[in-house]
Amino acid sequence: MRTHAALAGALVALCIAPTAGARAAGPAPGDGQGLHVVAAAQLDPRLMDLAVSTAALAAPVHVRILVPDDYAVHPTRRYPVLYLLHG
Numbered sequence: 001m002r003t004h005a006a007l008a009g010a011l012v013a014l015c016i017a018p019t020a021g022a023r024a025a026g027p028a029p030g031d032g033q034g035l036h037v038v039a040a041a042q043l044d045p046r047l048m049d050l051a052v053s054t055a056a057l058a059a060p061v062h063v064r065i066l067v068p069d070d071y072a073v074h075p076t077r078r079y080p081v082l083y084l085l086h087g
Contacts, residue, residue, distance in 0.1 A: 046071070
């Protein structure tokens with residue numbers, strides 16, 4: 001479960017990173033702005049559902065993270081990433 005919590009944190013960091021340059025004159029990092037995980041559910045050993053919110057969204061949205069079979073066995077191994085976006 002710690003591995004999945006770290007994965008959730010990494011997702012949040014990745015989602016915030018592209019906007020960092022655009023907010024250079026805006027709020028400072030760590031001021032409570034940005035993307036927040038409001039709920040997390042482990043759906044099965046490989047699948048996690050996160051509810052995330054940000055000031056730019058009217059309501060929290062759900063993000064699902066599916067990891068490879070051997071993800072927990074090799075926590076430092078790098079894996080390819082596929083992003084599927086609705087819309």
